[in-house]
Each structure stands twice: as C-alpha cells, then as structure tokens.
Amino acid sequence: xxxxxxxxxxxxxxxxxxxxxxxxxxxxxxxxxxxxxxxxxxxxxxxxxxxxxxxxxxxxxxxxxxxxxxxxxxxxxxxxxxxxxxxxxxxxxxxxxxxxxxxxxxxxxxxxxx
Numbered sequence: 001x002x003x004x005x006x007x008x009x010x011x012x013x014x015x016x017x018x019x020x021x022x023x024x025x026x027x028x029x030x031x032x033x034x035x036x037x038x039x040x041x042x043x044x045x046x047x048x049x050x051x052x053x054x055x056x057x058x059x060x061x062x063x064x065x066x067x068x069x070x071x072x073x074x075x076x077x078x079x080x081x082x083x084x085x086x087x088x089x090x091x092x093x094x095x096x097x098x099x100x101x102x103x104x105x106x107x108x109x110x111x112x113x114x
Contacts, residue, residue, distance in 0.1 A: 017094055021094045021097050021101065024098035024099075025098040028095075028099060029102060029113075032111075032113055032114065034102060034108075034111055036102050036107060037107055040105035041105040044105055055093075059089060060086050064082050064085055067081050067085035068081075
C-alpha cells in the first residue's frame with residue numbers, strides 16, 4: 001500500500017512539473033515577446049522529460065536537505081523552511097526547464113529567452 005502511495009505521489013509530482021513547465025513556457029513567450037513552435041516544444045519536452053525530471057528531483061532533494069537545519073527530514077517533522085526551500089527550488093527548476101524548451105523551439109532563433 002505504501003509503495004502504491006509513493007508511486008501515485010511521484011506521478012502527481014511529475015504531472016505538476018509538466019504542467020508548471022508548460023505554464024512557464026507560455027509566460028516566458030508572453031513576457032519576453034518570444035514566438036516558439038508548440039510542436040517543436042512538445043517534441044523537445046518529450047525527448048528530455050525523463051532526464052530533466054530526475055535532475056529536478058535531485059536538485060530539490062539536495063536543496064531541501066541543505067535547508068534542513070533542524071533535521072526534521074530524519075524525524076518526519078519537516079520544518080516550514082524545508083518546505084519553502086523545496087517549493088522555491090521546484091519553481092526555479094521548472095522555469096529553467098521552460099526557458100530551455102522555449103530556446104530549443106524558437107520560430108525566430110535570433111531572440112533567445114533570458
């Protein structure tokens with residue numbers, strides 16, 4: 001049962017990463033007035049998603065462990081600092097992934113997302 005819950009939580013987290021990254025792709029395009037090809041973006045995301053999700057998880061884990069000054073991860077009493085660090089890191093990593101997707105699917109390659 002616990003294994004099934006972990007699998008479900010992982011699947012939900014991966015879907016969250018996908019949704020946020022897509023949202024950030026559109027925000028980058030809108031805010032920086034960048035046009036990108038959605039089909040190229042989808043193809044690029046499909047080809048890089050598995051490795052990028054592993055990288056995002058690893059970075060979030062590392063940052064959360066670094067922020068765990070009260071050692072709550074060991075006891076199950078996770079401090080709000082750790083939760084916030086995880087959330088900020090997750091958002092940042094999704095934004096960086098979105099930037100990468102946009103830059104690899106530009107219609108006008110002279111204008112890169114920053």
